[in-house]
Amino acid sequence: MTSPHSQMTAADPTRQVFDVAVVGGGLVGSAIAYGLRGSADRIAVLDEGDVAFRASRGNFGLIWVQSKGMGMAAYACWTLASSRLWPQFASMLLEESGVDVCLEQNGGLFPLLGDAETEARVDFMTRMHAQPGMARYPWKLLDRHQTADLVPGLGPEVTGAIWTPVDGVANPLKLLRALHTVFSKSGVRYLSGHGVHDIQREHGVFCLQTAKGPIRARKIVLASGLGNQVLGAKVGLTLPMGPQRGQILVLERTRKMLPVPFVTMRQTDEGTWLLGDSQEDAGYEDGVVTLPVLATLADRAVRTLPALKEVRVVRSWSALRIKAQDGFPVYEESSTHPGAFIATCHSGVTLAAAHALTLAPMIAHGSLQAEVAPFSTRRFHVQKT
Amino acid sequence: MSNVAHCDLLVIGAGPAGLAAATQAANLGVDTVLLDEQPAPGGQIYRAVTSTPVQDRSILGPDYWHGHGLLKPFEQSGARYLPRSTVWALNRTEPDRFEVAFSIDGQAQLIQPRHVLLATGAQERPFPIPGWTLPGVITAGAAQILLKASGVVPTGRTVLAGSGPLLYLIAWQYLNAGVPIEAILETTPRGRWRKALPHVWGFLRSPYLAKGMKLLRAVQAGVPIIRGVSELEALGARQVEQVRFTAAGKEQVLPVDQLLLHQGVVPNVNLARALGVEHLWRDRQACWEPRVDAWGATSIAHVGIAGDGAGIAGAMAAEHRGRLAALHAAWALGKIDQARRDREAGSPRTALARAVRGREFFETLYRPPVQISRPVGATIVCRCEEVTAAQVRETARMGCPGPNQMKAFLRCGMGPCQGRLCGLTVAELIAEEAGRPPQDVGYYRLRFPTKPLPLGELATLPQTQDSMDAVVRFKKS
Amino acid sequence: MFRRLDVAARAVVDAPVRITVEGRSVTCRAGDSVAAALFAAGVIACRDTAVSGVPRGPYCMMGVCYDCLVNIDGMANQQACMTPVRVGMAVRRQIGAREVKL
Numbered sequence: 001m002t003s004p005h006s007q008m009t010a011a012d013p014t015r016q017v018f019d020v021a022v023v024g025g026g027l028v029g030s031a032i033a034y035g036l037r038g039s040a041d042r043i044a045v046l047d048e049g050d051v052a053f054r055a056s057r058g059n060f061g062l063i064w065v066q067s068k069g070m071g072m073a074a075y076a077c078w079t080l081a082s083s084r085l086w087p088q089f090a091s092m093l094l095e096e097s098g099v100d101v102c103l104e105q106n107g108g109l110f111p112l113l114g115d116a117e118t119e120a121r122v123d124f125m126t127r128m129h130a131q132p133g134m135a136r137y138p139w140k141l142l143d144r145h146q147t148a149d150l151v152p153g154l155g156p157e158v159t160g161a162i163w164t165p166v167d168g169v170a171n172p173l174k175l176l177r178a179l180h181t182v183f184s185k186s187g188v189r190y191l192s193g194h195g196v197h198d199i200q201r202e203h204g205v206f207c208l209q210t211a212k213g214p215i216r217a218r219k220i221v222l223a224s225g226l227g228n229q230v231l232g233a234k235v236g237l238t239l240p241m242g243p244q245r246g247q248i249l250v251l252e253r254t255r256k257m258l259p260v261p262f263v264t265m266r267q268t269d270e271g272t273w274l275l276g277d278s279q280e281d282a283g284y285e286d287g288v289v290t291l292p293v294l295a296t297l298a299d300r301a302v303r304t305l306p307a308l309k310e311v312r313v314v315r316s317w318s319a320l321r322i323k324a325q326d327g328f329p330v331y332e333e334s335s336t337h338p339g340a341f342i343a344t345c346h347s348g349v350t351l352a353a354a355h356a357l358t359l360a361p362m363i364a365h366g367s368l369q370a371e372v373a374p375f376s377t378r379r380f381h382v383q384k385t
Numbered sequence: 386m387s388n389v390a391h392c393d394l395l396v397i398g399a400g401p402a403g404l405a406a407a408t409q410a411a412n413l414g415v416d417t418v419l420l421d422e423q424p425a426p427g428g429q430i431y432r433a434v435t436s437t438p439v440q441d442r443s444i445l446g447p448d449y450w451h452g453h454g455l456l457k458p459f460e461q462s463g464a465r466y467l468p469r470s471t472v473w474a475l476n477r478t479e480p481d482r483f484e485v486a487f488s489i490d491g492q493a494q495l496i497q498p499r500h501v502l503l504a505t506g507a508q509e510r511p512f513p514i515p516g517w518t519l520p521g522v523i524t525a526g527a528a529q530i531l532l533k534a535s536g537v538v539p540t541g542r543t544v545l546a547g548s549g550p551l552l553y554l555i556a557w558q559y560l561n562a563g564v565p566i567e568a569i570l571e572t573t574p575r576g577r578w579r580k581a582l583p584h585v586w587g588f589l590r591s592p593y594l595a596k597g598m599k600l601l602r603a604v605q606a607g608v609p610i611i612r613g614v615s616e617l618e619a620l621g622a623r624q625v626e627q628v629r630f631t632a633a634g635k636e637q638v639l640p641v642d643q644l645l646l647h648q649g650v651v652p653n654v655n656l657a658r659a660l661g662v663e664h665l666w667r668d669r670q671a672c673w674e675p676r677v678d679a680w681g682a683t684s685i686a687h688v689g690i691a692g693d694g695a696g697i698a699g700a701m702a703a704e705h706r707g708r709l710a711a712l713h714a715a716w717a718l719g720k721i722d723q724a725r726r727d728r729e730a731g732s733p734r735t736a737l738a739r740a741v742r743g744r745e746f747f748e749t750l751y752r753p754p755v756q757i758s759r760p761v762g763a764t765i766v767c768r769c770e771e772v773t774a775a776q777v778r779e780t781a782r783m784g785c786p787g788p789n790q791m792k793a794f795l796r797c798g799m800g801p802c803q804g805r806l807c808g809l810t811v812a813e814l815i816a817e818e819a820g821r822p823p824q825d826v827g828y829y830r831l832r833f834p835t836k837p838l839p840l841g842e843l844a845t846l847p848q849t850q851d852s853m854d855a856v857v858r859f860k861k862s
Numbered sequence: 863m864f865r866r867l868d869v870a871a872r873a874v875v876d877a878p879v880r881i882t883v884e885g886r887s888v889t890c891r892a893g894d895s896v897a898a899a900l901f902a903a904g905v906i907a908c909r910d911t912a913v914s915g916v917p918r919g920p921y922c923m924m925g926v927c928y929d930c931l932v933n934i935d936g937m938a939n940q941q942a943c944m945t946p947v948r949v950g951m952a953v954r955r956q957i958g959a960r961e962v963k964l
Binding site: 439541802806 | 863866869870873893895902911914917918920922923925926929939943
């Protein structure tokens with residue numbers, strides 16, 4: 001049996017200078033750290049403690065394309081590109097960690113209950129796809145019959161759905177576990193309990209002040225979710241953000257029966273069900289679930305698939321999405337503090353492949369490329385003037 | 386769904402604390418409702434006291450039948466009683482009102498109290514040994530419920546294992562009922578008596594001393610007791626067939642038909658934790674307790690906890706704490722003034738002080754041995770998701786900071802029991818692997834529903850325009 | 863193995879409640895939980911787990927362990943220890959994850 005405290009017998013992290021320190025061990029930070037290996041020798045991932053806002057643990061697991069990009073076509077392109085990189089990403093993770101993240105990319109559905117919803121959604125999709133520079137992928141309005149062919153037991157109130165073949169799902173918890181397993185196998189230092197409260201710069205080296213001492217690195221990547229606003233300011237990046245609460249219901253395991261995921265309902269590889277989701281302005285109250293929202297989630301789910309009526313809710317989730325003020329990702333290198341990068345998004349699973357395989361190499365290389373230029377904070381300043 | 390009911394005080398749990406509290410509060414003019422998930426009052430310690438087929442009082446003993454005396458005062462108090470009702474959510478909806486959701490007969494209902502008293506009691510401490518999930522391995526508490534509620538007893542080869550007064554109580558009750566017991570395997574480590582000795586004065590002044598010694602002598606005369614047992618394992622293919630253990634340096638194997646395990650009881654914390662009540666780790670008792678004051682009041686206004694749910698102290702202490710909590714509730718609701726509250730509290734306080742004498746001695750003596758609270762290898766830790774001790778330890782060594790990250794990685798705590806049977810063990814294992822105290826490691830973050838319920842039932846609860854706007858969104862992207 | 867004390871066995875004779883367990887007729891005492899009735903009928907395992915298919919039976923008898931899950935009258939995953947027996951009740955082993963009936 002391995003000796004206890006094995007993490008502590010490793011070299012004291014405060015006594016070395018890392019090549020890169022990633023602040024945030026959630027899906028964004030971990031995917032970036034994963035992708036930095038090979039271009040950097042000494043990588044540290046700094047995480048807070050066990051109870052933190054932790055958006056990554058409140059995740060649905062969608063690798064979703066069809067809802068993305070209204071108001072910023074580049075976001076749709078970035079999303080589609082990530083979804084195309086996912087199969088490679090998943091097989092790399094399996095090989096390196098032994099963890100299968102259960103990727104399924106068989107398409108996805110946006111359910112529509114009634115004419116008003118259908119009209120509104122078709123209008124939305126049409127306008128979105130008419131945007132200049134929009135990502136090109138097929139989408140289709142299915143009628144009730146066609147939807148019921150894909151989903152046995154479809155509720156009578158579901159009048160149709162928007163279908164695209166590019167949507168999919170993965171297991172977000174297994175993804176996080178796979179990434180962390182790779183860290184422990186490849187010498188990436190995962191440092192929990194190292195929440196960062198200040199950042200300084202001395203002689204070209206960043207110094208991250210944590211409760212357990214300073215961590216020094218030549219480059220830093222701020223991927224701390226809701227913490228990015230405060231930390232970003234310390235490296236000259238103005239990033240107004242706001243939390244948006246989402247509540248999710250989880251149902252017990254059943255035999256596998258949902259072959260295609262809905263944006264609001266999916267069955268995981270283990271057979272459990274995730275039902276979502278809400279979008280609420282509720283400040284930072286992520287420890288609370290509210291009965292009316294749970295009731296609406298349940299009601300909506302029962303209308304979509306009535307057979308779920310007898311299946312038991314085993315728990316609920318409440319988590320805070322990371323949203324920049326316009327809802328789109330932010331990737332930028334600070335101009336006042338070169339070598340300090342920021343990465344923020346609320347689709348940590350969908351974009352994990354792009355973060356690992358496209359963004360991380362850019363960071364390792366030393367500068368972000370044109371593909372992610374639309375995601376810099378400069379877009380906020382342009383809007384102001 | 387029926388109209389939402391209101392009341393001043395909602396008491397959750399009809400064991401000694403809940404019954405005594407509801408009786409006291411109703412007698413003080415507080416509009417009181419008592420909710421309990423069992424079909425009849427009594428909680429677990431007085432389970433089936435109104436319906437037990439074991440009417441010969443010498444079998445279950447006088448402590449059990451004492452519970453019967455709580456019933457008539459309760460019935461006469463005017464408190465409303467809702468059996469077969471399982472509470473699963475509790476939210477503050479207004480500054481002076483809560484909304485409590487419960488299920489009765491497959492229907493979700495709501496009630497809005499101004500003050501809530503949790504009296505949900507205790508549960509058996511998880512006892513993870515190899516094979517503890519085999520059919521035929523049950524808790525001593527389960528065996529006692531079978532006896533009390535149904536007059537069902539084991540036949541064939543029955544072995545009891547573990548430590549604590551309840552183990553001896555059930556053995557004594559079985560002897561009274563003519564049920565043979567092969568052996569009691571005592572897991573209290575050698576040397577624990579010495580450790581507990583500093584507290585023996587309290588024990589000697591305890592009201593349980595005489596009774597306890599008499600019971601112990603009867604059991605010792607009627608059942609072989611093997612002490613200092615370690616390496617306890619349940620063996621078998623599809624059910625338990627043997628129990629293996631080491632005692633006095635020798636390994637032994639006993640064939641069994643059933644194995645009854647007991648390692649003490651711990652507070653039922655799920656509802657309190659989901660509410661956000663602050664909890665503290667008690668190292669002597671090796672479990673978490675809610676932080677309560679002398680009236681049972683918690684960190685949350687108008688929420689009190691009484692009975693074993695506030696800290697294990699036994700049935701008599703639970704009654705007295707229930708009465709104190711009821712007095713406090715009556716004062717907080719403006720039914721009595723502070724002077725009256727304090728005056729009437731005198732008698733239950735004195736009784737409570739007497740009832741808890743000797744606790745430190747038992748807690749020290751019966752603190753679970755590390756081998757059991759911190760298992761190794763293929764021993765199942767999370768019964769629902771079948772996660773082993775080795776998996777938890779390995780993930781902890783990878784740097785996993787606490788039970789919530791552990792839950793995300795291994796699914797422990799994600800099953801229908803919502804961590805009730807694994808939470809303590811997971812915290813202890815992380816504590817050992819990380820070299821941190823359990824207080825630092827923490828517990829699962831729990832939310833409602835605290836008991837599973839069918840989706841269709843949840844769907845019948847009221848929605849609001851806000852909730853529909855939050856979920857059914859066709860204006861935003 | 864479990865049995866009823868004489869006083870409980872008499873109650874079964876006086877006021878029997880007949881249920882079926884895996885199709886076989888079992889006579890119970892009114893007021894017993896399904897779990898107690900199963901124990902008294904010699905059944906100590908009531909399900910195969912959804913995770914790995916190993917057998918489990920009631921463990922705590924007080925509704926916290928969720929190991930006593932059975933199928934009652936076609937409804938899956940019912941806690942046997944929290945459900946009182948009813949005349950004509952059909953109890954079946956819960957085999958793995960529940961089916962979702964369309």
